[in-house]
Amino acid sequence: MIPPIAKFLARHLLKGPYTMRGAPDPDADGLLELAEALGQRARGRLGRSLAIREVDAGSCNGCELEIHAVNNPVYDLERFGIKFTASPRHADVLLVTGPVTWNMAEALMRTYEATPAPKWVVAMGDCARDGGCFAGSYAVAGGVSAIIPVDLHIKGCPPPPRDILAGLLALLETVSAR
Amino acid sequence: MMGNVTLLEFLSGGREVPGHKPWPRYQLDARGWRALVEQMTVSNWEVLAEWGEPAEVHVLLRGEDSGAIAVVSHPCPDGKFFALGRVRPSAIRLERAIRDLWGLVPEGLEDQRPWLDHGRWGVRHPLGKPRQYDGEPYTYRFLTAEGDGLHQIPVGPVHAGVIEPGHFRFHCQGETVVRLEERLGYVHKGIAGLVAGRPVADAARIVARVSGDSTVAYSLAFARAVEAALGIEPPPRAVWLRALMAEFERIANHVFDIGAICNDAAFAIMLGHMGALREKLLRGNDLCFGHRLLMDRVVPGGVAADLSEAGREALGHMLYGVRKGFEQAVALYDSTPSLLDRTTGTGVVGGALVHRFGAGGFVGRASSRGHDARRLPGYPPYDELDFEVPVMAEGDVHARIMVRVAEVRASFKLIDQILAQLPDGPVLAPLMLRGAGEGVAAVESFRGEVIVWVRVSEAGKVVRLHAHDPSWFQWPLLEAAIDGNIVADFPLCNKSFNCSYSGHDQ
Ligand code: SF4
Numbered sequence: 001m002i003p004p005i006a007k008f009l010a011r012h013l014l015k016g017p018y019t020m021r022g023a024p025d026p027d028a029d030g031l032l033e034l035a036e037a038l039g040q041r042a043r044g045r046l047g048r049s050l051a052i053r054e055v056d057a058g059s060c061n062g063c064e065l066e067i068h069a070v071n072n073p074v075y076d077l078e079r080f081g082i083k084f085t086a087s088p089r090h091a092d093v094l095l096v097t098g099p100v101t102w103n104m105a106e107a108l109m110r111t112y113e114a115t116p117a118p119k120w121v122v123a124m125g126d127c128a129r130d131g132g133c134f135a136g137s138y139a140v141a142g143g144v145s146a147i148i149p150v151d152l153h154i155k156g157c158p159p160p161p162r163d164i165l166a167g168l169l170a171l172l173e174t175v176s177a178r
Numbered sequence: 179m180m181g182n183v184t185l186l187e188f189l190s191g192g193r194e195v196p197g198h199k200p201w202p203r204y205q206l207d208a209r210g211w212r213a214l215v216e217q218m219t220v221s222n223w224e225v226l227a228e229w230g231e232p233a234e235v236h237v238l239l240r241g242e243d244s245g246a247i248a249v250v251s252h253p254c255p256d257g258k259f260f261a262l263g264r265v266r267p268s269a270i271r272l273e274r275a276i277r278d279l280w281g282l283v284p285e286g287l288e289d290q291r292p293w294l295d296h297g298r299w300g301v302r303h304p305l306g307k308p309r310q311y312d313g314e315p316y317t318y319r320f321l322t323a324e325g326d327g328l329h330q331i332p333v334g335p336v337h338a339g340v341i342e343p344g345h346f347r348f349h350c351q352g353e354t355v356v357r358l359e360e361r362l363g364y365v366h367k368g369i370a371g372l373v374a375g376r377p378v379a380d381a382a383r384i385v386a387r388v389s390g391d392s393t394v395a396y397s398l399a400f401a402r403a404v405e406a407a408l409g410i411e412p413p414p415r416a417v418w419l420r421a422l423m424a425e426f427e428r429i430a431n432h433v434f435d436i437g438a439i440c441n442d443a444a445f446a447i448m449l450g451h452m453g454a455l456r457e458k459l460l461r462g463n464d465l466c467f468g469h470r471l472l473m474d475r476v477v478p479g480g481v482a483a484d485l486s487e488a489g490r491e492a493l494g495h496m497l498y499g500v501r502k503g504f505e506q507a508v509a510l511y512d513s514t515p516s517l518l519d520r521t522t523g524t525g526v527v528g529g530a531l532v533h534r535f536g537a538g539g540f541v542g543r544a545s546s547r548g549h550d551a552r553r554l555p556g557y558p559p560y561d562e563l564d565f566e567v568p569v570m571a572e573g574d575v576h577a578r579i580m581v582r583v584a585e586v587r588a589s590f591k592l593i594d595q596i597l598a599q600l601p602d603g604p605v606l607a608p609l610m611l612r613g614a615g616e617g618v619a620a621v622e623s624f625r626g627e628v629i630v631w632v633r634v635s636e637a638g639k640v641v642r643l644h645a646h647d648p649s650w651f652q653w654p655l656l657e658a659a660i661d662g663n664i665v666a667d668f669p670l671c672n673k674s675f676n677c678s679y680s681g682h683d684q
Pocket residue numbers: 058059060061062063097098099124125126127128132156157158159387390
């Protein structure tokens with residue numbers, strides 16, 4: 001009889017890991033946008049690590065689902081030194097989703113103020129750019145930049161995990177360059 | 179009046195509004211409406227949704243025994259209506275929202291605090307007679323709890339995890355929660371106002387984004403309501419593909435929920451495992467239909483993407499692996515006593531409360547309310563499919579997990595049947611305009627019953643729309659579920675409910 005452990009090892013050797021190999025290239029548009037946004041500002045030396053605080057400022061929750069996906073074992077964002085934190089006080093980056101609703105505008109502002117400098121803001125999803133399909137409502141202030149300054153946009157509705165990764169890697173490259 | 183009169187008998191005294199499909203709409207005057215509210219104290223008619231218009235209030239009701247459904251409308255030109263929330267607690271928040279949005283005052287409602295309106299829109303009653311508002315945001319008077327050693331814990335709107343915003347106010351004695359009160363409305367986007375006046379196709383894009391995790395269910399409910407209003411039949415293949423997408427959405431959400439609940443009991447391996455399974459499912463969606471979450475794939479008239487023969491085969495293979503992985507994970511859950519210890523007996527909701535609120539989905543089914551819109555009122559192709567609706571009675575976190583497990587298994591079987599019987603033919607019927615109309619549809623999302631009501635103009639534009647999320651009747655029960663539990667178990671309870679913020683706030 002084949003011992004169970006041998007079967008187990010064989011299965012895992014043949015199947016390979018869950019995690020996708022390699023990393024997507026940093027988003028080229030993102031690099032350009034960042035170069036512009038950060039050109040004048042001090043760059044932090046973060047030693048290739050980023051702590052992110054996610055803020056849903058009015059999203060439909062679709063963007064959150066894909067943020068969960070970049071944390072799953074297939075994309076495993078943490079292997080690049082990027083991880084999500086529970087408090088803005090521990091964060092370098094605010095990842096903001098959704099059109100900003102008026103009911104969330106103050107909470108977003110306060111979260112931004114609670115984040116220590118140097119800090120960066122990534123607006124994720126088409127809503128976060130300019131309000132997307134919710135623009136023009138009495139309840140919506142607009143995109144993220146209507147309330148706080150934005151350094152990088154990640155396009156899509158919702159952006160697929162690869163694009164989120166590529167965007168965040170572009171940010172990581174830029175802010176950790178000397 | 180007698181207690182055993184049926185809903186339709188009762189309503190036959192009112193005026194039937196022509197052109198409302200597929201269920202009738204009746205108008206009641208002030209006396210008729212009041213009689214209805216009084217009748218509700220002795221009848222078991224369920225409130226499925228309640229919404230407003232500038233000078234009219236509507237409620238969608240279902241007669242429990244007959245299953246008959248009807249919209250009841252009450253014109254209220256003086257801006258007041260007799261509150262249904264007096265006799266049906268599930269309607270209280272709905273009526274507070276009606277007041278916020280349309281400015282109609284629910285008379286006799288004890289709780290007159292605003293709900294969705296936080297005093298930040300710059301306008302009051304935006305969908306009724308808008309009035310400019312330049313004052314300060316409202317302060318919210320939370321309910322109190324008094325006693326020795328009680329303290330408060332405010333949480334949110336920005337939470338610690340990657341979840342939607344909302345505020346929770348706990349009153350605690352030591353670690354034990356004495357009272358939880360929710361305050362929602364933070365992600366209110368004004369969807370009903372945004373879609374008014376838009377062509378049906380534009381409105382469909384917005385309705386698909388009421389709650390991103392239920393995008394198929396919302397698109398389907400909207401499509402079915404529009405089709406009812408315009409008298410359009412989608413082609414058979416589209417009907418079956420819609421069900422296929424809906425079941426994929428259900429599985430993907432349930433699978434991830436199960437993992438996330440276990441993660442909140444510090445058992446992260448389940449989340450990792452379930453996350454990998456979900457990823458396979460979403461990639462399947464992307465490959466076959468061109469969008470990971472299937473957004474904008476179900477449209478009025480049919481579906482926007484057909485399934486190729488190769489796609490059908492790929493789905494079959496993918497499902498084989500996902501099923502196996504799913505059963506392995508369930509076996510792990512079942513054989514981990516420390517995890518079961520956290521989920522069993524935690525966050526119990528009694529069956530009586532679930533019935534009173536008419537809560538659906540896994541929240542209802544884990545507490546003995548077995549309602550499922552795919553069965554009642556039912557819609558095609560489910561009448562030709564064989565499926566089980568699992569029901570449990572324990573009402574705890576464990577039961578909500580196990581109901582999800584059983585539903586995932588049932589959905590796998592449904593998909594087998596759909597893939598085997600998928601009819602050939604076109605997938606999209608043209609939207610012929612045959613005059614104005616009103617339509618309503620109920621669709622079972624992974625979370626429960628989603629309802630969309632729509633009025634379409636002769637030009638094919640949405641005149642008014644109301645979308646109802648199942649969370650309306652589940653959020654209040656979360657407050658009850660946490661009662662007497664410790665604060666540390668709140669994430670566990672909350673995740674096991676997984677109510678939608680965006681769907682509720684809209
Ligand atoms: S970008 Fe799309 S998925 Fe993201 S919040 Fe907006 S509508 Fe939802």
